[in-house]
Amino acid sequence: MSKNERLIIILLASINFTHILDFMIMMPLGNYLMPYFKLSPQQFTFLVGAYTLTAGISGFAAAFFVNRYDRKKVLLYGYTGFLLGTIACGIAPSYELLLAARVLAGLFGGLIGAQVLSIVADLIPYERRGAAMGAIMSAFAMASTFGVPFSLYLANIFSWHAPFLLVGILGIVIIPLVWKLVPPMSGHIQEENGKRIDVLMAVVQNPTQRLALLFSCLIMMGHFLIIPFINPYMEFNNGYPKSITPMIYLVGGISSFFAANILGRIADKYGKLQVFSVSVLVSLFFVWLITNLPPVHFVLALAMFGIWFILATGRGVSAQAMISNVVDPKQRGSFMSFNSSVQQLGTAAASFISGIIVVQGPGGKILRYEWLGYLSIVILLICFFLARRLFRKMQNQPLVQTAMPLQEA
DSSP states (O other), X not given: OOHHHHHHHHHHHHHHHHHHHHHHHHTTTHHHHHHHHTOOHHHHHHHHHHHHHHHHHHHHHHTTTGGGSOHHHHHHHHHHHHHHHHHHHHTOOSHHHHHXXXXXXXXXXXXXXHHHHHHHHHHSOXXXXXXXXXXXXXXXXXXXXXXXXXXXXXXXXXXXXXXXXXXXXHHHHHHHHHHHHSOOXXXXXXXXXXXXXXXXXXXXXXXXXXXXXXXXXXXXXXXXXXXXXXXXXXXXXXXXOXXXXXXXXXXXHHHHHHHHHHHHHXXXXXXXXXXXXXXXXXXXXHHHHHHTOOSOXXXXXXXXXXXXXXXXXXXXXXXXXXXXXXXXXXXXXXXXXXXXXXXXXXXXXXXXXXXXXXXXXXXXXXXXXXXXXXXXXXXXXXXXXXXXXXXXXXXXXXXXXXXXXXXXX
């Protein structure tokens, strides 16, 4: 990558870090928020799902107009609103206000992911995009490695409000850097001749894009079915104290960080579909293991979670690189908004389904967690066969023009 490309990737990864940290931190806060507000598992999953549901709705709506605007401006607009919602979470005194703040953050957060991925896809050619996507998705690893454990540490010292305020402060620092250093991203803009509904019809009438969106939705659903109750399950069922459960995210994050960068390059060299396929198939065993985990030595639990995070990262990096290549750059902003929307809706559906299936037993124990594992395995197998059908012909060869020249700021 050139120096300018690396700089833009770093800034986009920084936005992803805060955006993902805000989303991720809600899940391990379950064993803080449930006793604090006296919540049932279903009420807690409303907090998790409210963000992703509203983000999915706003991302869908945004798809009808984002291609008319500079991607940088849309990104900054969405990021600013997201930060306001996140800060509101940090000062929320009640469950109802916290839920409303999650809705606000989601409405604007739905604009962020699609713009980040669209900018990367416009900037980086397909043959180098696996590494670029790996760098962007390493923000997930950084959020897990440093963000979540540090946020939980702050929650232990102060209160559950502290992690949200931390995200707000970091975001306030990032905004002026993006405004100053990222050039305009408007090379995709063309004269608007059709109706806005044509944006949706272009996707609906394209079988490859339809299946790619279904694939993207199911990948997120299969992954996030088991995540919301990891921390409560580890504490209430297996007896690990709050002081050590953040280590799960530390080990998982370190594993994901290296996996995102290494597997991204491997996917570029040997094939994105191959990396995805292996990652999915091997991960099925670990999904079963985690959701049926008996009390074992914590070091062994950490090792299992580390491997699971590596495999989840491998399938995520390769899947996003393949999905980004099913559409022409001029329609990419809209398509990636639809993609972001269905991902959020898949995550929301996973949260709500997990809340319906899981119940709380005596002493706060999480019951029927293994059911979520079985459902996750079925969904991931469907994704495996969908990927083989969709992307087998693509491999490392681009289907469409994949990179656009940067404009000077």
